[in-house]
Amino acid sequence: MNNIYDLYFSEIESFLKDEGEPSFRAKQIWEGLYQHRYSSWEEFSSSPKPLRQKLESHFSITSLIKVNSVFSTDLQTEKILFQLKDSNYIESVLLRKDNRLTLCISTQSGCPVGCIFCATGNLGFKRNLSSGEIIEQVIFIMKALEPNEEKLTNIVLMGMGEPFLNYDNTISAITKLNDANSLNIGARRITISTIGIIDRIKQFSEKELQINLSVSLHAPNDLLRQQFVPIAKKYPLRELIAACRSYFDRTNRRITFEYVMIKGINDSPILAFELVKLLRGLNCHLNLIPLNLTSHFMGKPSDTSTIREFGKILLEKGIATSIRDSQGSDVQAGCGQLAGKIIQKQH
Numbered sequence: 102m103n104n105i106y107d108l109y110f111s112e113i114e115s116f117l118k119d120e121g122e123p124s125f126r127a128k129q130i131w132e133g134l135y136q137h138r139y140s141s142w143e144e145f146s147s148s149p150k151p152l153r154q155k156l157e158s159h160f161s162i163t164s165l166i167k168v169n170s171v172f173s174t175d176l177q178t179e180k181i182l183f184q185l186k187d188s189n190y191i192e193s194v195l196l197r198k199d200n201r202l203t204l205c206i207s208t209q210s211g212c213p214v215g216c217i218f219c220a221t222g223n224l225g226f227k228r229n230l231s232s233g234e235i236i237e238q239v240i241f242i243m244k245a246l247e248p249n250e251e252k253l254t255n256i257v258l259m260g261m262g263e264p265f266l267n268y269d270n271t272i273s274a275i276t277k278l279n280d281a282n283s284l285n286i287g288a289r290r291i292t293i294s295t296i297g298i299i300d301r302i303k304q305f306s307e308k309e310l311q312i313n314l315s316v317s318l319h320a321p322n323d324l325l326r327q328q329f330v331p332i333a334k335k336y337p338l339r340e341l342i343a344a345c346r347s348y349f350d351r352t353n354r355r356i357t358f359e360y361v362m363i364k365g366i367n368d369s370p371i372l373a374f375e376l377v378k379l380l381r382g383l384n385c386h387l388n389l390i391p392l393n394l395t396s397h398f399m400g401k402p403s404d405t406s407t408i409r410e411f412g413k414i415l416l417e418k419g420i421a422t423s424i425r426d427s428q429g430s431d432v433q434a435g436c437g438q439l440a441g442k443i444i445q446k447q448h
């Protein structure tokens with residue numbers, strides 16, 4: 102059965118036309134989905150019962166089952182595990198910080214990139230999510246926040262999976278997240294995080310949207326980077342940085358780079374200077390993130406003093422740099438850890 106959230110408005114219009122229904126019903130259905138966020142066809146009371154029955158026989162309206170949710174000790178981070186219709190798992194993470202309520206969502210179940218320090222990478226690739234499954238994570242959390250009159254302020258596509266390896270569905274989901282008649286989340290409040298799929302960054306920049314782009318670097322040279330990120334062999338850093346420059350030129354949005362700090366591996370002053378050279382002249386912001394511990398990777402997070410020293414070198418050379426706390430690390434907020442636990446239990 103198709104997921105109704107996979108459809109664009111025009112596709113709902115076409116469905117209604119084929120069924121001999123008046124086109125104005127499309128607007129009622131759309132509002133029921135995106136404004137009222139109904140979770141059963143029964144609730145679409147503005148549509149007549151026979152139409153509701155037709156819709157029910159063609160489309161599912163909820164395809165995610167919440168399996169588990171865990172909170173960090175400070176209650177500022179909640180990690181939610183969902184089961185998909187085919188029994189695969191995905192995770193979403195809700196982060197509260199200052200006045201922001203950010204939802205981190207998944208675009209794939211598992212991930213084909215296989216970064217060696219990542220719990221999702223360790224699970225392997227299960228499948229791409231449909232655009233509807235991506236959107237439903239947002240709808241689910243929006244509904245959960247309604248009783249307390251809380252609203253999401255930001256969406257980051259930084260959960261399980263590489264969004265640009267599920268390009269079409271990611272773009273379709275973003276379009277509906279951003280569309281004024283759908284979820285109406287401003288483009289500047291949406292961030293796509295990628296490991297650096299160069300051809301897709303180029304393709305995405307042609308859309309000239311105001312979406313934020315975050316690129317995971319983790320190393321200032323190809324040789325070292327390829328040790329953590331096997332797929333990096335296909336995407337040389339020089340070309341990646343050139344694609345980022347062009348993204349900035351087309352969109353005027355500052356690029357964010359993520360750099361996971363691993364003790365004794367990628368945190369030396371020499372590498373900091375190499376990073377300065379790589380990023381020089383690019384309008385960007387660098388986040389240094391202490392490694393999130395996982396059971397399958399033996400690496401340790403860099404010491405705080407080492408991270409500070411690394412960041413100081415970059416700042417002194419004019420690269421805007423922040424040290425990001427691993428918010429919710431006690432809730433295993435690094436993607437894939439909760440799903441990994443469940444999957445291990447099943448075997």
Ligand code: SF4
Binds near residue numbers: 212216263
């Ligand atoms: S860090 Fe991101 S790209 Fe790398 S394996 Fe994990 S989910 Fe995939």
